[in-house]
Amino acid sequence: MxxxxxxxxxxxxxxxxxxxxxxxxxxxxxxxxxxxxxxxxxxxxxxxxxxxxxxxxxxxxxxxxxxxTHWQHPRFFAYFPANVSPASVLADMLIAATGVNAMLWETSPAATELEETMMDWLKTLMDLPPLWHGVIQDTASSATLAAVLMAREKVTDGRAATKGLAGLPPLSVYTTAEAHSSVEKAVRIAGLGSDGLRIVPHDDDFAMRADALAAMIADDRAAGRLPALVVATVGTTGVGACDPVADIADVAGTEGLLLHVDAAWAGTAALCPEFRAPFAGLDRADSYVFNPHKWMGVGFDCSAHFVADRALLTRTFSVNPAYLQTTDGVTNYRDWGVPLGRRMRALKLWFVLRLEGADRLRAMIRDHVAWADWLARLVAEAPDFDLVTGPALSLLSFRFAPGGTDAATADRLTGALLDAVNRDGFTYLTRTLVAGRPVIRFQIGPMTTDWSDVEAAWTRVRTLAADLHPGVAAE
The missing domain is CATH 1.20.1340.10 (dopa decarboxylase, N-terminal domain)
Known part of the structure; x- marks a missing residue:
């Protein structure tokens, strides 16, 4: 060309x-x-x-x-957001044009040192422990896999990496049924098997019970298993539940387990001091991840992963053939995760934080949380709907339950309503299960959204509900 x-x-x-x-x-x-x-x-x-x-x-x-499917649409209320700001698009153009491979410091010093600095900026913005070490992974799934492998490395004293898992006691990783599917995937990839994933009971708010965690660890030790890692979540995918990080850290510390905290979606809310309460105790985690590519306007892929023990992470991943040996005393991010080749993702963070600004991002988050509160009131006041969970930050769930319908009928109508909404195309919502019953999730996250979009989407939901069931008011 x-x-x-x-x-x-x-x-x-x-x-x-x-x-x-x-x-x-x-x-x-x-x-x-x-x-x-x-x-x-x-x-x-x-x-x-x-x-x-x-x-x-x-x-x-x-x-x-x-x-x-238009993920940047102001009425995209499914899953979690994958926001792309104009600043991020401009940075991605430069990333693509320069074609940098940021695997080693010497393959692009600017890419490495920009990444180190951007991770320090995030620590400052979110009041994270200053001694943590940061790396940009592609997704939170990769960060969770890294945490599982770090725990395997530590609890087996490196034997699993050199001799394999044969002859070792079976390892255990603990989380709740509300945790992201990437936890089970990581456990499988790490060779621990699905049986190595131990599902800890949760309370009525879908948060992990620390007492149940302690009891399960004791039972596993008695059964000859080797407890290795706890994965806590701040802002679960289904309903936005938050595990009690401080209580879980107490148990993990006493029992000698690593603690990984997954806040892939909710972590961006920590830009706002008033939303930091669920992160209490986070300073005692060994590994922490959140995704700027969800709610911060940094285009996919950009997952911020922090660890307390840099040496453990690099020991877990470092393989050092002659053709990769290079300058000592610098950061070589190829040792911080699975991939060798790495894009210059930090440039997107740099552009977004400079051109969007932290204050504008905070204002957006506060708006989304406030609008979720307003929407929850509308749902709770609607006679034919049940507010089932939330709002948890900007996420809530509801059920279509016209008066006089039994649970089975309400469940069928809820599924039918979601199908109608998504066929209609005006907005986009997704499902989950709460206590085994279907609900509709509504998560406010696009950078382009304003309250009129939320209100219009809810009006369309009610209109479609009225078409499904006689006697339901359209608004």
Missing amino acids: QRQDFVSATEHIADWIADYWHTLRDRPVRPSTVPGSVSAALPDLPPADTDTIRAVLDDFDRIVAPNL
């Missing part, structure tokens, strides 16, 4: 992005795509000759764009 062609294409793409963001509110959140229709629109074979950038962009507009 010639220079002028590249400049012209980037100008076109920049205009497309600006128009896309400007028109998002007028689009459905989800497309009405039929499975297989996108692949059917693509050629069976790759081209042998070059194509024009104009043709590629036209096909993007024709095939790809109409079949996207």
Whole structure:
């Protein structure tokens, strides 16, 4: 591609992005795509000759764009947010253009030292322990895997890494049924098996019971198991539950287990001092992760992982062939996780924190939490709906339960309502189970959202509910 062609294409793409963001509110959140229709629109074979950038962009507009689910949409209230700010997009352009591999300090000194500094900035902004050491992983799943492997390294004194797990007592990792699925995946990858994941009972608020944790550890020791790690969550995916980190740290410290805290979504709320109460005791964790690529406007992927013992983390992952041996006395992030190759993700944090600013991010978080409170009141006051959980920060869940319906009917109607909402496309919501029964999650997180979007989505939910069941008021 010639220079002028590249400049012209980037100008076109920049205009497309600006128009896309400007028109998002007028689009459905989800497309009405039929499975297989996108692949059917693509050629069976790759081209042998070059194509024009104009043709590629036209096909993007024709095939790809109409079949996207719009995660940046102001009425995207499903899952958790994956916010992308303009500042992050600009940084990603430079990351792609420079093509830096940040595996070693010498392969790009600026990438390494920028990452070190950005992790220090996050510690300052969120009042995290100053002696922690930080690294940007791709996702919280990778950070959780790192924590499991660190615990395996420590509790087996390195034997698992050198000789394998054969001949060792079975290892145990403790969490609750509300923890993210990545915990079980990490336990499997680490070779501990699903039986090595011990599910600790939770209380009525879905928070881990520290007394039950202590009892399970004692029972496992008596049964010949080797307790290794506790994974606590601040802001679970299902309902936003928060485990009592300080109480869990007491148990982990007494029993000699590592403690990993997963705050992938909720961690960004710690930018605001008034939302830090659930993080009490966090300074005693051995590993902690939250995702700036969820609620902070830093485009995917950017997961902030902190550890108390840098040497344990690097010992767990370091493999040092001759072709990777390099300068001593510097940080080489290839030893801080599974991948060798690494993108210069810190540039996105740098751009976002400078161009968006911490105060603007705090204001957004406070708005989202306030709007979740207002929405919860509307749900609680609606005669045909039950507010089931929350709000936990900006997340709540509800059930469609018209007067006179039994539990089975309410569950069926709740599922039918969610299907109707997501077929409609005006907003996008997701499901979870609470005490074994289906509920609808509503999580406010997009940077583009204002209260009118929340209110409009709730109005549409009620309208669709009225279509499903006679006698239900539309508003």
